[in-house]
Amino acid sequence: MEPGWSSLPADLLRDILARLPWSSHPSFAATCKHWNTIVSPFYPAWLTPVLLNAVDIGSTNIRYYSPYYHKIFEVAETLDSPDAKICCANGDHLTLYYRDGHYIIVVHANLATGFIRKLEPLPIRHTLDFVIDDGERSMFGIRAFAGTVEVARSIQRNDDSFNKWESSEFISEGLNFRTSSMTNPVLHHGLLYMLGEDGRLAVYHYML
Amino acid sequence: MAAPESGDGNNGAARMVTLISSDNTRFEVEAAAASLSQTLQLTILDGGGGGGDGIPLPNVDSATLSKVLEYCIKHAPAAANGGAPNATAVDRAELERFDNEFVNIDQSVLYSLIMAAHNLEIEGLQSLVAKKVADMIKGKSPMEIRRTLGFPDPTPEEQAEMNAHMLEYGWAYE
Numbered sequence: 001m002e003p004g005w006s007s008l009p010a011d012l013l014r015d016i017l018a019r020l021p022w023s024s025h026p027s028f029a030a031t032c033k034h035w036n037t038i039v040s041p042f043y044p045a046w047l048t049p050v051l052l053n054a055v056d057i058g059s060t061n062i063r064y065y066s067p068y069y070h071k072i073f074e075v076a077e078t079l080d081s082p083d084a085k086i087c088c089a090n091g092d093h094l095t096l097y098y099r100d101g102h103y104i105i106v107v108h109a110n111l112a113t114g115f116i117r118k119l120e121p122l123p124i125r126h127t128l129d130f131v132i133d134d135g136e137r138s139m140f141g142i143r144a145f146a147g148t149v150e151v152a153r154s155i156q157r158n159d160d161s162f163n164k165w166e167s168s169e170f171i172s173e174g175l176n177f178r179t180s181s182m183t184n185p186v187l188h189h190g191l192l193y194m195l196g197e198d199g200r201l202a203v204y205h206y207m208l
Numbered sequence: 209m210a211a212p213e214s215g216d217g218n219n220g221a222a223r224m225v226t227l228i229s230s231d232n233t234r235f236e237v238e239a240a241a242a243s244l245s246q247t248l249q250l251t252i253l254d255g256g257g258g259g260g261d262g263i264p265l266p267n268v269d270s271a272t273l274s275k276v277l278e279y280c281i282k283h284a285p286a287a288a289n290g291g292a293p294n295a296t297a298v299d300r301a302e303l304e305r306f307d308n309e310f311v312n313i314d315q316s317v318l319y320s321l322i323m324a325a326h327n328l329e330i331e332g333l334q335s336l337v338a339k340k341v342a343d344m345i346k347g348k349s350p351m352e353i354r355r356t357l358g359f360p361d362p363t364p365e366e367q368a369e370m371n372a373h374m375l376e377y378g379w380a381y382e
Contacts, residue, residue: 005319005357012326015334019342030350030373032359032366 006032013038062094062109076114087131095133099124106131106139106154108162119154119162126152126167129179134187141165142192144179149194151204225257227277233270234262237277241284246329267327272320279333282306287332311340315357350374 008016017028017038029039062075075094084107088095097106103121106128110116119139122128130142137156142149152165178197179185185194192204223239227248239257243249248263257263265273286303311318318337325334345353350370354362362370 003323004359005315006359008319008322009326012322012334012338015338016341016345019339020346024346024348026374027348027350027353028345030370031353033369036373 006034008034010038062096062111064094064111073111075109075111075116077109077116088133090133090135093133093135095131095139097128097131104128106141108133108139108156117160117162120164122152122165126150128152130185132185132187132192134190140187140192142185142194144194149179149202149204151192223258225252226262227257227273228262228264229268229270229273230266231270233273235270235273235277237281238284240288241277241280244280244283244287244330244332246331248328265328268324269320272317272324275317275321276324276328276330276333279310279336280330282310283332307336311336315344319357 013035017025020028025039029036061078063072064075065072084096084098086094086096087106092111094109094111095106096109097104099105100121102124104124104126105121106119108117108119122141126141127143128141129144130140132140132142134140139154139156139162141152141154143152144150150167152167154162154165156162179202180195180197185192187193190205194202194204196202224236225239225242225248227235227237227242229235239252242257243252248257251257251263268276283303286299311321318340322334322337322341324330325337341357344356348356350373351362353359
């Protein structure tokens with residue numbers, strides 16, 4: 001190997017790396033192959049945003065902390081609504097919902113670009129208990145009430161806007177399934193899991 | 209050939225040693241200064257480097273060695289004090305000023321220095337250069353780092369790897 005910075009002994013590179021802030025590690029690693037071997041694996045940036053808070057002072061500003069950059073970011077667009085509730089964070093997206101008159105608005109915020117996209121308003125009678133973004137272009141709104149569970153789904157189009165909500169009734173009253181108010185539904189590999197009050201676990205597959 | 213001095217230089221002239229660079233230039237320097245190098249310290253404690261002998265340093269050229277010794281001579285008194293207790297704030301400030309000035313040099317010289325510090329195990333000098341390099345590349349993109357440190361232009365493959373890496377790991381570069 002030719003002498004030069006690109007072949008600096010590993011312990012010297014570690015010495016330099018130790019003096020750099022975390023935010024410089026990705027660049028350091030990408031500089032050349034040899035340097036890349038010095039940097040310990042880190043999470044890809046899209047995994048790292050951690051929500052800090054959504055400040056509600058007449059408008060909602062979404063702020064989050066990224067340990068990767070050791071920095072607090074603020075989503076550029078202001079959500080012009082008080083009372084927004086944070087439902088779900090998936091990858092670099094954050095899902096919130098809020099009431100607007102007689103409608104419920106679900107919004108999908110891209111934390112990386114700061115762009116906020118609103119889904120089609122739902123009439124208030126569809127009050128949602130949970131909204132889940134599956135991270136694969138499907139948004140689920142879930143309402144669990146009096147033994148029935150309704151699941152509405154909205155699919156994201158290629159232009160990133162969302163289709164209308166399609167509702168489906170999940171569990172008939174005959175099953176008498178009441179979701180536990182202590183837990184939230186979980187989406188995993190396309191299946192929606194919900195824990196019942198009596199400890200039974202309900203599984204929903206939206207394709208069936 | 210003169211017999212090596214047995215004293216430690218407390219009563220009179222300090223003990224001197226001779227270092228020989230890769231291009232055969234001889235440097236005469238106080239043993240205390242050369243001893244900032246862990247590697248040389250062992251040889252010197254064994255009585256080497258005195259008189260007509262010299263300690264050959266096949267990995268260090270004369271330009272680099274003279275720079276290394278400049279650092280060692282400046283730092284030897286503080287090192288002899290065990291670093292701190294007697295050092296005044298003025299002394300420390302002066303050393304800091306010297307250090308800042310000392311590393312304000314071209315990246316190719318920094319490279320030779322850090323390699324020499326590494327070979328000769330001069331911890332303070334290695335740290336000083338490492339810190340300088342870190343300051344030079346902090347906050348820079350991979351391409352800027354390469355330019356700062358005089359890397360050759362990346363091959364198309366290297367460029368593609370760099371781009372892919374930054375796409376995955378650096379979504380918010382400012």
